[in-house]
Amino acid sequence: MNVSPTEAEEALAAIQTMMTKTRRAISSSGAYVFFIIWGFVWLLGFLGSQFLPQDIGGYAWMGLDTLGGILSAIVGVRMNRGVRSPSSNISGKRIGIFWILLFMYCIATIAVVWPASGKQLSMLIILFVIVGWMAMGLLLSFASIRWGLALTALALIGYFLLPGIFYLWMAVLGGGGMIVLGLYIRSRW
Amino acid sequence: MADLNETIHQPVRLRIMAALVTLGASEEVDFSYLRDLLDVTDGNLGAHLRKLEEAGYIAVNKVFVERKPRTFISATAGGRKVFQEHVAALELILKSK
Numbered sequence: 001m002n003v004s005p006t007e008a009e010e011a012l013a014a015i016q017t018m019m020t021k022t023r024r025a026i027s028s029s030g031a032y033v034f035f036i037i038w039g040f041v042w043l044l045g046f047l048g049s050q051f052l053p054q055d056i057g058g059y060a061w062m063g064l065d066t067l068g069g070i071l072s073a074i075v076g077v078r079m080n081r082g083v084r085s086p087s088s089n090i091s092g093k094r095i096g097i098f099w100i101l102l103f104m105y106c107i108a109t110i111a112v113v114w115p116a117s118g119k120q121l122s123m124l125i126i127l128f129v130i131v132g133w134m135a136m137g138l139l140l141s142f143a144s145i146r147w148g149l150a151l152t153a154l155a156l157i158g159y160f161l162l163p164g165i166f167y168l169w170m171a172v173l174g175g176g177g178m179i180v181l182g183l184y185i186r187s188r189w
Numbered sequence: 190m191a192d193l194n195e196t197i198h199q200p201v202r203l204r205i206m207a208a209l210v211t212l213g214a215s216e217e218v219d220f221s222y223l224r225d226l227l228d229v230t231d232g233n234l235g236a237h238l239r240k241l242e243e244a245g246y247i248a249v250n251k252v253f254v255e256r257k258p259r260t261f262i263s264a265t266a267g268g269r270k271v272f273q274e275h276v277a278a279l280e281l282i283l284k285s286k
Contacts, residue, residue, distance in 0.1 A: 001193045005286040008279040011203060015276060018207035018227075025226055082222025083212065084261065 033075045035182030041068040043175030050167035054118065095136070102132050119166050123159050127152065147181055194275045196244050201229060201237050206272045209247060209264035217250060217263035238262060246271060
């Protein structure tokens with residue numbers, strides 16, 4: 001069979017395009033959507049905490065968390081639609097159990113230490129959530145733990161050094177950072 | 190020198206194999222999902238899958254999921270090897286340009 005260099009080039013380009021499209025559509029790279037969803041939740045939630053009265057900010061967080069949870073569940077179900085492997089069901093269950101346990105341990109920790117301020121409560125939840133993301137990064141390989149460590153460092157800097165603008169700091173760097181990271185992962189894959 | 194594979198080189202079959210080898214070795218993809226991914230019709234995809242299955246490059250697994258018939262497709266080890274050889278042959282043609 002004879003193939004010209006031009007045809008070979010076109011065929012290789014078609015292969016590359018298809019592989020990229022498949023990775024984006026099927027593989028775990030779809031996880032970038034979670035970063036974008038939760039980036040917007042953090043961005044809007046922390047902006048609310050910074051600029052709205054405390055009780056309204058609290059309700060805004062509840063609404064945003066609920067919306068984020070529903071969107072994540074929809075994306076999670078759609079992400080694995082069409083692809084299956086012997087290990088995928090087991091992994092999915094384990095990941096689900098992990099997040100439930102992490103949530104329960106976070107609630108237990110809050111109940112034990114009973115944070116004195118909204119900032120302390122926010123910081124505690126942020127630390128638990130980042131631990132969860134880093135664990136997912138290690139298990140699913142969609143992001144390195146260095147992003148989680150960087151976000152932790154930023155959160156701690158804001159908490160200890162910039163208490164007056166902590167919520168604004170977390171909205172822009174935490175929420176905005178997650179959105180940028182999500183878009184970066186999408187473009188890299 | 191690796192040979193070009195006539196069965197795989199057909200454009201739709203080339204894209205099918207590219208999609209399937211991107212999956213993990215133990216993963217398989219649903220027929221309708223693959224159809225949407227490739228943007229082809231049911232009949233067109235079915236015909237090309239038959240050719241690849243006859244050549245032993247893919248495995249077709251028909252099962253019932255929640256009492257509905259589903260067809261899952263995966264690349265065989267042989268199919269992956271032949272595809273890699275085909276890609277290597279294409280790259281060689283480009284290099285010798």
